[in-house]
Amino acid sequence: MKTVLFDLDGTLLPMDQDEFLKAYFGGLAAHLAPHGFEPDKLVRSIWAGTAAMVNNDGSLTNEGAFWKCFEEIFGPDARKSESVLDEYYRTDFQKVQQVCGYAPQAKALVDELKSAGVRVILATNPLFPAIATHSRIRWAGLQPEDFELVTTYENACHCKPNPEYYRDILTQLDLNAADCIMVGNDVGEDMIAQQLGMQVFLLTPCLINKNNEDISTWPHGDFAELRAFLRSNAF
Secondary structure: OOEEEEOOOOEEEEEHHHHHHHHHHHHHHHHHHHHOOHHHHHHHHHHHHHHHHHOOOOOOOOHHHHHHHHHHHHHHHHHHHHHHHHHHHHHHHHHHHEEEEEOOOHHHHHHHHHHHOEEEEEOOOOOHHHHHHHHHHHOOOHHHHHOOOEEOOOOOOOEEEEEHHHHHHHHOOOOHHHHHHEEEEEEEHHHHHHHHOOOEEEOOOOEEOOOOOOHHHOOOEEEHHHHHHHHHOOO
16 A cells, blocks of 8 residues: 545544534634624534535536535625634634644654555545635644644645545545545545545544444454555555
8 A cells, every 4th residue: 555545633633523513613703703703503504514525526616516505595795704714714713622632653654654665645524714724734743744634624625525526636636546545434425435445444433323234344443453454555
């Protein structure tokens, strides 16, 4: 294996997804309320925009799909609020780190892979702008520059669990699926990469398995088991 794709949330950055979303939406609503955004409507609109990105057919970037939906809810001038959103990500969003964990093994493993000449990609679901994704990378003890590619809503046209999300990465970087391993904690969103011919590994400390599937189907375990798996397959 020549390339390792990592998920971020719940993989390199340990977290309880429900706690993360609660802190994220709470902070976002509080930050935007003084700018005329009613909290409940704002949260509903963010979820609607998220659905628009997940259902994106590739004709727009995810950024375009989100703002098209947001403008349909709040009107054609809604995008003028983008600077307020960016301000939130620079400031109050940083408090959300408090509900996330930290795994020092994440940086150690990424560094080890790169030292061995393995290509490393951050295949995080591109639902956030780069400013928010880069913050979460740093919370994990890493830097955006540690990865050959970081998928964000600006540079992606599909989302997990659509296999086209992974196909886009393969095409963009001229990768052979058989040379790649996808590492993630979400059975539905990350293990689907196997459909394209990638090897996969399910990281289980923050496991998401909404349909209670039998995880013995895939190689799985904690960071120690992941490192052993990668050492036998990637370097």
